Amino acid sequence: MFVRIVKLSFHEENIPAFLENFEQMKEKIRNAPGNRLLELYQDKNNPCIFFTYSYWDAxxxxxxxxxxxxxxxxxxxTKKLFNDKPEAWSVDKLVTLD
Structure with missing residues (x-):
């Protein structure tokens, strides 16, 4: 399993459209074969920046x-709503503390 992190930056006026579309598509994305988790985060200091975290089998x-x-x-x-180029990382999870 590995984690995919994607940083997305939007024009402020496009955030509602992004969130509405994410809400409509999240279950379909989550149900893609091999997907184990999908989460969306918003930056605390810059509300135009979002991150998706998804866990994949392979x-x-x-x-x-x-x-x-x-x-x-x-x-x-989604790409029509950006105000900056998205960034993405694929990382291996090393430690989980419960």
Missing amino acids: EEDLENYRNSELFYDVWTF
């Missing part, structure tokens, strides 16, 4: 999602 699962019609629909809509 890199192949993420690639399959990224090549899907669902991803195309989500990304085509």
